[in-house]
Amino acid sequence: MKYLDEYRDGRIARALATEIAQACTRPWVLMEICGGQTHTIMRYGLDDLLPKGLELVHGPGCPVCVTPLETIDKAIALAARPDVTLVSYGDMLRVPGSNSDLFRAKAQGADVRIAYTPIEAVKIARRLPERKVVFLAIGFETTAPANAMATWMARQEELANFSMLVSHVLVPPAIRALLASPDNRVQAFIAPGHVCTVMGCEEYEGLVRDFRVPIVVGGFEPVDILQAVLMLVKQLEAGQVKLENQYVRSVSYQGNRFAQELMAQVFEIADQKWRGIGMIPASGLRLREEYAAYDANKVFDLKLITAEEPAECISAQVLRGLRKPTDCAAFGMRCTPENPLGAPMVSSEGACAAYYRYRRHAPAV
Amino acid sequence: MCLAIPGKILSKENIAGVDVGRVQFGAITRQVALGFVPEAEVGDYVMVHVGFAISKVDAEEAQRTYEILEQLGALEEELGEPAIPARLPS
Ligand code: SF4
Numbered sequence: 001m002k003y004l005d006e007y008r009d010g011r012i013a014r015a016l017a018t019e020i021a022q023a024c025t026r027p028w029v030l031m032e033i034c035g036g037q038t039h040t041i042m043r044y045g046l047d048d049l050l051p052k053g054l055e056l057v058h059g060p061g062c063p064v065c066v067t068p069l070e071t072i073d074k075a076i077a078l079a080a081r082p083d084v085t086l087v088s089y090g091d092m093l094r095v096p097g098s099n100s101d102l103f104r105a106k107a108q109g110a111d112v113r114i115a116y117t118p119i120e121a122v123k124i125a126r127r128l129p130e131r132k133v134v135f136l137a138i139g140f141e142t143t144a145p146a147n148a149m150a151t152w153m154a155r156q157e158e159l160a161n162f163s164m165l166v167s168h169v170l171v172p173p174a175i176r177a178l179l180a181s182p183d184n185r186v187q188a189f190i191a192p193g194h195v196c197t198v199m200g201c202e203e204y205e206g207l208v209r210d211f212r213v214p215i216v217v218g219g220f221e222p223v224d225i226l227q228a229v230l231m232l233v234k235q236l237e238a239g240q241v242k243l244e245n246q247y248v249r250s251v252s253y254q255g256n257r258f259a260q261e262l263m264a265q266v267f268e269i270a271d272q273k274w275r276g277i278g279m280i281p282a283s284g285l286r287l288r289e290e291y292a293a294y295d296a297n298k299v300f301d302l303k304l305i306t307a308e309e310p311a312e313c314i315s316a317q318v319l320r321g322l323r324k325p326t327d328c329a330a331f332g333m334r335c336t337p338e339n340p341l342g343a344p345m346v347s348s349e350g351a352c353a354a355y356y357r358y359r360r361h362a363p364a365v
Numbered sequence: 366m367c368l369a370i371p372g373k374i375l376s377k378e379n380i381a382g383v384d385v386g387r388v389q390f391g392a393i394t395r396q397v398a399l400g401f402v403p404e405a406e407v408g409d410y411v412m413v414h415v416g417f418a419i420s421k422v423d424a425e426e427a428q429r430t431y432e433i434l435e436q437l438g439a440l441e442e443e444l445g446e447p448a449i450p451a452r453l454p455s
Binding site: 089139249256 | 383398403412415419420422424429430437
């Protein structure tokens with residue numbers, strides 16, 4: 001497929017790997033933020049192409065994985081109501097809540113439906129006026145414009161039976177929290193190309209300045225990631241600190257103005273809890289007051305449920321790049337994609353799931 | 366979850382004030398909301414995420430990036446086998 005296949009060219013990838021090996025004289029720790037990039041790295045074995053000492057650690061960039069346990073529990077509680085149809089992106093169905101997951105709720109008779117786009121949820125609400133349709137709206141900045149548009153459409157149409165259970169997370173505040181943490185070991189970042197496609201690059205400029213850390217906005221194909229790694233290694237070796245854009249075919253400096261405008265109209269910035277990490281100030285989005293009638297938290301009387309993660313899940317450290325999935329005693333044993341204990345084992349973009357899928361027989365790294 | 370894939374706009378229309386189009390991804394086509402990329406026309410490539418185009422692929426930039434990388438690949442062929450074994454593509 002055009003603009004995809006050429007960036008999977010094995011010959012170019014190997015040439016890039018050779019160039020990285022030549023440029024790299026010392027050990028460095030790089031983090032890719034986005035789970036989509038983690039998936040590509042594992043799938044193509046890109047980390048095996050890198051010289052020893054050049055370490056890629058995986059960031060918190062899987063929105064499925066960081067959706068708080070409480071939100072999952074709320075979604076399950078809503079789905080259990082006889083008058084509710086709960087619509088969600090497919091990845092969310094197996095995410096474990098405290099006692100169950102949406103998939104099990106569905107098997108027990110709850111009306112849970114999978115949608116590829118939030119527009120589908122609006123269509124269901126239109127079609128079934130007697131049902132209360134709730135869309136579980138998760139995602140990073142990439143997904144927020146789509147979810148904003150669905151909410152905006154519902155309001156335009158005055159759909160009275162549609163609401164959103166919003167759990168949106170923002171990337172730059174999370175990077176800031178990682179960098180500010182005393183146990184941080186990440187020296188440079190690959191910023192998520194699709195988040196930047198929407199938001200532009202400016203926020204990352206601030207991180208580069210405040211923390212003196214090189215950042216390259218990167219794409220998602222093997223060649224993109226290797227090129228971003230090369231750009232970072234060159235900066236690190238030369239003692240440079242700047243923001244660069246590898247993913248120029250999709251990312252402009254300003255980002256997508258139309259998407260940003262609609263997002264700002266529908267959502268406002270709020271403190272947000274990240275599963276495995278905890279509360280990060282101003283790191284999420286919630287619906288604005290004008291959209292209160294579409295906020296499932298307000299439409300339904302949802303008690304704040306406080307829930308506990310299984311003790312043996314070390315996803316808190318995995319999501320911050322402090323440990324690898326294979327360091328977890330439960331990995332591949334008590335925790336598998338079929339029976340996940342923690343969220344990073346659920347989505348294919350979760351670090352634990354990516355390790356399980358592509359390296360299950362490999363020794364711990 | 367944050368993946369966006371490039372597709373080619375085959376047709377574009379305005380339904381009830383909203384721009385939508387048929388977009389081709391390899392062998393399949395899908396309806397895609399085009400409201401965030403008003404500059405994209407039939408024949409253009411767009412990056413699509415959860416049913417929404419979020420950017421128009423900059424064909425010139427894509428070409429330029431690829432040419433730079435191609436040269437790297439060509440260089441490698443001239444120099445012979447790479448130093449590092451690879452299992453690419455899977
Ligand atoms: S392998 Fe499972 S239990 Fe261990 S950190 Fe990953 S998700 Fe948690």
